Amino acid sequence: MELDTSSKIQIHVGGVYGDKKKSIQRFVERFHNLENSLRRRLVIENDDISYNVNECLQISKQIQIPVLFDVFHHQINNSGSIKEALELCAKSWDLERDGIPMIDYSSRNPAGSRRNHADSIDLEDFKCFLAQSLQFDFDIMLEIKDKEKSAINAINFAMRDLRVQEFFESLC
């Protein structure tokens, strides 16, 4: 597809199998056995049960790949404030090699279980998230069930954000 190394494949670290330290070790070993072309594509994402942001960052330090920050997972499997986690994850991306940091955004489905992703974007929650992230620049992947509908609402809303306005200005 002739994509450069800023095109990423996001994965979770995986299971814990009763021993997190050993599982991390195995993850690192397997990673080192991969071809370089694949290693440069991978990013790890904090999940909502097993590996939080701090644990992903520890792994990231060992194998030099970025951590993709999932906001909703962080709210469930917490390791500090959103702002702090965002800053640490953003630093794990090398702009030249990895491109602009990417994050996953969604919120809880109020009618579902606490791990259930929302059907539609909650603009109040999105507004609070944007307010906590003002000093960072990143791409947002929406993990929301009604997809384009929420994406259009999010873009319309984010048009008030200077970072988005600057992006559009940079296109012409």
Ligand SMILES: [Mn+2]
């Ligand atoms: Mn995610």
